[in-house]
Amino acid sequence: MPALTPAVQRLRADHAPALLAFERENRDYFAASVPDRGDEYFARFDERHAALLAEQATGLCHFHVLVDEDGRVLGRVNLVDVADGSAELGYRVARSAAGRGLATAAVREVCALAAEYGLTELRAVTTVDNAGSRAVLARTGFTATGELVLDGRPGIAFVRPL
Incomplete structure (x- = not known):
C-alpha cells in the first residue's frame, strides 16, 4: 500500500463537508477509545464548525486537519485552551x-x-489503555507527568516543552 502523504492544514470553512464525512465514517471507531460526540454534534455540525472557526480567530484554539490529495480528511490535530504560552493537544x-x-x-x-503560534508548552492526556496514543506522545517528545481519571477511566497526563 502506498504511503499516505496528507497535508496538515489550518481549519477553514471549506473543510466542513470533508470533516463531517470523517467524523461520521469514524464515529464508532473513535467511540471505542474516547467519549462519543453524541447525536447533537452531528445534527448541528455546521453551527459547531462556524463556532470553532470563530474561536480559532480569537487565538484561544488552533484547529488542524490532515487532508489527502483527494480532499478527504484523514485526521485532526487540535490545540485548545491556549493560555500563558500553553495549550492542550x-x-x-x-x-x-x-x-x-x-x-x-x-x-x-x-x-x-505551536512554536510559531508563540506557545512554549503543550499538554496532552490519554487513557492508560490507549497504547497507540501513548506511543505517539512518547515518539513526539511528550513525557508523562502523572495519573488522572479521564471520563471515568484511568489516564495519564503528559507535557512537552517547545
Missing part, C-alpha cells in the same frame, strides 16, 4: 489511516506550528 486519525505513522508525523508538525 488533541488528535484523532481515521481507522483507514491508523498504524501508518500518520498521527506521529502530524503531531510533530503541529508541535512546530
